[in-house]
Amino acid sequence: MAYVVTEGCIRCTYMDCVAVCPVDCFYAGANMLVIHPDECIDCGVCEPECPAAAIFPDSDPRAAEWTALNAEYAAVWPNITEKGAPPADADAWKDTPDKRALLSPDPASL
Template structure:
């Protein structure tokens, strides 16, 4: 079962998870990352590496909601293989609820 990136990543983009991923399964959009479900080997090293606690197993209640979203955008967004610099206001967005509706509207899970 692959891991997925959830709402907590939106506008945080800390990208610590990218540094530890052995198979480069992360994809980067403007506001968040996603995990390509076919590339994820279910090793789990990304989950504890995420300071925003945005990564969940796809069979977790929150993860299930985000599986289709991750799969869809993993096909559209470019692969990211190295940690980048998070946005300057990342800490301001950390832990906010309702971010998916603010950023993605109807396209969010």
């Protein structure tokens, strides 16, 4: 089992989860983070740290659509090991529903 980043992260990317991850399994896109399923050790420390409540175990029904997407993008986006600054408008996007169409396939510019 692994944890999965879901739609709530899009346009927020607070990165509090990155700061606590003991195995550095987060990968950064232009406007979302994902978790590499083969690197996640299922410790769960990231889930309560996410201000957007966007992280779930892959066994949670809310993660179903996002499991494959996390694996796909973790293979091509850059690994992120330190918390960076969230976007200036992250708080405005935090509770916005239905953000899937806003997901950028582009990697983050680190």
